[in-house]
Amino acid sequence: xxxxxxxxxxxxxxxxxxxxxxxxxxxxxxxxxxxxxxxxxxxxxxxxxxxxxxxxxxxxxxxxxxxxxxxxxxxxxxxxxxxxxxxxxxxxxxxxxxxxxxxxxxxxxxxxxxxxxxxxxxxxxxxxxxxxxxxxxxxxxxxxxxxxxxxxxxxxxxxxxxxxxxxxxxxxxxxxxxxxxxxxxxxxxxxxxxxxxxxxxxxxxxxxxxxxxxxxxxxxxxxxxxxxxxxxxxxxxxxxxxxxxxxxxxxxxxxxxxxxxxxxxxxxxxxxxxxxxxxxxxxxxxxxxxxxxxxxxxxxxxxxxxxx
Amino acid sequence: xxxxxxxxxxxxxxxxxxxxxxxxxxxxxxxxxxxxxxxxxxxxxxxxxxxxxxxxxxxxxxxxxxxxxxxxxxxxxxxxxxxxxxxxxxxxxxxxxxxxxxxxxxxxxxxxxxxxxxxxxxxxxxxxxxxxxxx
Numbered sequence: 001x002x003x004x005x006x007x008x009x010x011x012x013x014x015x016x017x018x019x020x021x022x023x024x025x026x027x028x029x030x031x032x033x034x035x036x037x038x039x040x041x042x043x044x045x046x047x048x049x050x051x052x053x054x055x056x057x058x059x060x061x062x063x064x065x066x067x068x069x070x071x072x073x074x075x076x077x078x079x080x081x082x083x084x085x086x087x088x089x090x091x092x093x094x095x096x097x098x099x100x101x102x103x104x105x106x107x108x109x110x111x112x113x114x115x116x117x118x119x120x121x122x123x124x125x126x127x128x129x130x131x132x133x134x135x136x137x138x139x140x141x142x143x144x145x146x147x148x149x150x151x152x153x154x155x156x157x158x159x160x161x162x163x164x165x166x167x168x169x170x171x172x173x174x175x176x177x178x179x180x181x182x183x184x185x186x187x188x189x190x191x192x193x194x195x196x197x198x199x200x201x202x203x204x205x206x207x208x209x210x211x212x213x214x215x216x217x218x219x220x221x222x223x224x225x226x227x228x229x230x231x232x233x234x235x236x237x238x239x240x241x242x243x244x245x246x247x248x249x250x251x252x253x254x255x256x257x258x259x260x261x262x263x264x265x266x267x268x269x270x271x272x273x274x275x276x277x278x279x280x281x282x283x284x285x286x287x288x289x290x291x292x293x294x295x296x297x298x299x300x301x302x303x304x305x306x307x308x
Numbered sequence: 309x310x311x312x313x314x315x316x317x318x319x320x321x322x323x324x325x326x327x328x329x330x331x332x333x334x335x336x337x338x339x340x341x342x343x344x345x346x347x348x349x350x351x352x353x354x355x356x357x358x359x360x361x362x363x364x365x366x367x368x369x370x371x372x373x374x375x376x377x378x379x380x381x382x383x384x385x386x387x388x389x390x391x392x393x394x395x396x397x398x399x400x401x402x403x404x405x406x407x408x409x410x411x412x413x414x415x416x417x418x419x420x421x422x423x424x425x426x427x428x429x430x431x432x433x434x435x436x437x438x439x440x441x442x443x
Contacts, residue, residue, distance in 0.1 A: 194346060
């Protein structure tokens with residue numbers, strides 16, 4: 001009876017989803033045939049706590065000493081009985097680490113080969129009966145077609161790559177790097193990296209943010225946003241001279257953009273250089289743009305401050 | 309009837325949106341942060357920031373409704389960019405929340421259990437860690 005039902009149910013189950021995968025891992029020429037990231041500790045998860053456990057593994061690897069239970073209040077959402085992706089990213093920031101999302105198997109292999117563990121979101125069951133789960137990929141072996149990951153209660157689980165790709169596909173191939181800010185991802189792209197670093201500013205992690213922008217500038221020396229970010233984070237660190245230097249660099253890269261002049265004016269004003277500050281603020285107002293109102297306010301404030 | 313209220317209501321709405329816009333501007337510090345720099349580089353309209361401002365408050369409320377402690381919800385919201393928060397306030401229920409992974413399907417019907425067992429063996433799913441998929 002049950003067997004009969006199953007026989008009927010199985011095509012229904014499968015037809016709603018993609019066909020059974022027979023794929024193997026991609027073999028990008030730049031990536032070795034096997035790799036294993038060293039120094040990723042394993043934490044067995046408590047019930048529903050794969051988010052905090054996975055994040056703790058990645059954070060510890062990156063040099064932050066933290067237990068999964070300490071992360072539960074930061075990432076776990078009781079009403080959802082799970083942890084959101086943005087929860088992991090935000091929590092990583094609060095510990096001074098950059099959360100950098102990646103997508104797809106080629107990026108996954110490239111990062112593992114570069115020695116970066118990757119948190120992955122998988123759906124263990126079906127799209128209509130989801131069992132969302134986080135694990136930490138620590139290695140792969142092309143010869144044996146296996147992915148190696150810390151998952152649930154199992155350390156270094158060797159998973160057939162076909163199975164892994166099936167369950168990861170249902171997680172839309174989402175992965176997350178948790179990196180010290182001075183360390184660029186192997187697959188780093190300028191804009192996403194800067195967005196990820198800017199997240200550190202939000203949590204007041206100025207030191208980390210400055211390191212992240214520094215790393216970006218080593219790779220992309222002409223990045224306007226990175227110079228702006230460096231100026232902002234040095235300002236946050238009360239390094240006014242350094243901050244002014246960075247904003248000046250940004251004004252050179254985009255001389256028609258008012259934003260760096262506005263921020264430069266702030267710094268100069270704080271340094272007590274009122275004449276230069278007024279000139280920079282006036283320049284921002286003249287250049288205009290969607291933030292003109294803010295520029296005007298900066299100018300006005302520097303004027304009233306000077307009058308006193 | 310409807311004709312009568314439409315006018316005052318729309319005036320009221322327009323007026324409150326104007327107030328909102330002003331409050332966003334005054335709330336911004338005069339130092340322009342890097343998130344805003346990035347948004348400006350991506351040529352996002354300033355209007356988008358108004359929506360994002362609403363999203364910040366919504367996201368905090370949604371988190372509290374889902375059992376996150378109030379102080380903690382505030383901190384979580386502070387750690388995320390506007391774009392990241394917009395997702396949460398719009399569709400928290402639909403977002404994947406990783407939690408299971410212990411291989412237990414408590415309360416699932418026997419049928420689902422057996423279906424999952426078979427699909428595990430086929431390598432389509434990976435719910436039970438004791439199942440070795442066929443090559």
